[in-house]
Amino acid sequence: MSSKEKKKGALQEKLQLLRSVTHSHAVNKTSIIVDASKYIMELKQKVDARSQDVVEDSSVTMQVTVETLEKGFLVNVLSEKSWPGLLVSILEAFEDLGLEVLDANVSCSDTFRLEAVGGENQAESVDAQMVRQAVLQAIKKCTEE
Structure with a gap:
């Protein structure tokens, strides 16, 4: 297996992990990343809301x-x-x-x-x-x- 194929396999593995963590149903790379970005923003909003409730x-x-x-x-x-x-x-x-x-x-x-x-x-x-x-x-x- 060539170095290029190993890198591609590792990238696919990481994208699948990202997809599962963010509960994304997307198939292509761009959509997975967009879903992950939205997920991160939602988490940030939740953290901000909770941190403002109690100091x-x-x-x-x-x-x-x-x-x-x-x-x-x-x-x-x-x-x-x-x-x-x-x-x-x-x-x-x-x-x-x-x-x-x-x-x-x-x-x-x-x-x-x-x-x-x-x-x-x-x-x-x-x-x-x-x-x-x-x-x-x-x-x-x-x-x-």
Whole structure:
């Protein structure tokens, strides 16, 4: 068997493996690769969605909930641990969204707890999901530093 035939056989073997891993029913090389690319994108979206649901540092879990109120949002953040600058980071996220803090209760000693009511300065351009994502990003930024 020539070197060229061995390479072709190895490529076919790898394509079949890729086809089985991605659950592709494609037959030609291009379609298998396109299916694999789509599969990878789906996995990436799933990972991104899950990583935004919970921010973890070792075994510490943050819980973030956002409820829509008549004029603004009720934001609750609860963690077993507090980080320096976490409150500032979250408040900066509020500011970036154009939310004004109308009322807040905060505890940042050993644990971190924030209950804040934010009112919109901008007319209906922010929804609860946007607020939640901004708060999660602020937490992630602060906990990674």
